[in-house]
Amino acid sequence: MVDPAGLPDPDSARSALEMARSNGVTDPRELDLLARVARTSRVLGRFLGRKPASLARLAQSAGRTKTAEEHVAAARALRAAGFPLVPAMRDYRNVETARVLLDDLQGHPVRGVAQEIADIASACFVLAIEEVIVETPLDDERKQPIPFTVFGMGKLGGRELNYSSDVDVIYVYGTDRGAAADGKSPHEWFAGAAARITRSLADVTEDGVAFRVDLDLRPEGKRGPPVNSLRSLEVYYESYGATWERAAWLRARPVAGDAALGTTV
Numbered sequence: 001m002v003d004p005a006g007l008p009d010p011d012s013a014r015s016a017l018e019m020a021r022s023n024g025v026t027d028p029r030e031l032d033l034l035a036r037v038a039r040t041s042r043v044l045g046r047f048l049g050r051k052p053a054s055l056a057r058l059a060q061s062a063g064r065t066k067t068a069e070e071h072v073a074a075a076r077a078l079r080a081a082g083f084p085l086v087p088a089m090r091d092y093r094n095v096e097t098a099r100v101l102l103d104d105l106q107g108h109p110v111r112g113v114a115q116e117i118a119d120i121a122s123a124c125f126v127l128a129i130e131e132v133i134v135e136t137p138l139d140d141e142r143k144q145p146i147p148f149t150v151f152g153m154g155k156l157g158g159r160e161l162n163y164s165s166d167v168d169v170i171y172v173y174g175t176d177r178g179a180a181a182d183g184k185s186p187h188e189w190f191a192g193a194a195a196r197i198t199r200s201l202a203d204v205t206e207d208g209v210a211f212r213v214d215l216d217l218r219p220e221g222k223r224g225p226p227v228n229s230l231r232s233l234e235v236y237y238e239s240y241g242a243t244w245e246r247a248a249w250l251r252a253r254p255v256a257g258d259a260a261l262g263t264t265v
Helices: 010-022 030-038 044-050 052-062 068-080 085-105 108-133 185-201 231-237 245-249
Strands: 150-152 168-172 227-229 253-257
Touching: 010 030, 010 044, 010 227, 030 052, 030 085, 030 253, 044 052, 044 085, 052 245, 068 085, 068 108, 085 108, 108 150, 108 185, 150 185, 150 245, 168 185, 168 231, 168 245, 185 227, 227 231, 231 245
Parallel strands: 168 227
Antiparallel strands: 150 168, 150 253
């Protein structure tokens, strides 16, 4: 097993190892991986040290990269195993980030590392949408549920996230025609849903956050509504949006939600 004394942050590694052993971890490989993670990230080291099951999942997946689709499937499996939404997202984010960190320390290309971190964030948004966006308002004209999409902007849109990045997103729903079952307008309903999605990722818990969510790239920035219909988005960029705001969409991509709406913008 790796000797903590030879690591960049031996105190962090020793602390994480002591915590893990006190929680019943004895597997040499798991302890070795934990020490290697904790040498670089005290936060991830503390998390894994007190979560033996999470450390075991790290050991099972270490050394194998995941595609974006595989990240979504693995995150869904964690929910299917009984994890509530908020703990599931934080657990998934921490375990997978630790795995990516181990790959990074082995010299994996920076582009691949950044893409996987972005894909981890996208998978968390998929989980949140599947929990929150249910029984949406009906489109009066089409008699179908109104779609909703999360667009990744900036580094998330470009799949270039680093370990400490927040995620820039814009929430978009299909139309203002129609009403929800509780009588709310589509805008009211989706604004509430968007707020719940944001909180599910960004609220601080004992396991930290999944990702900090930044909505400032939305139309009108901090002054604008947290969610926009497709038509209101079009009107804003046609009539009011600054050149840099339009240019920001060059890196945008749908990261979760309705695929058809995602290709419309």
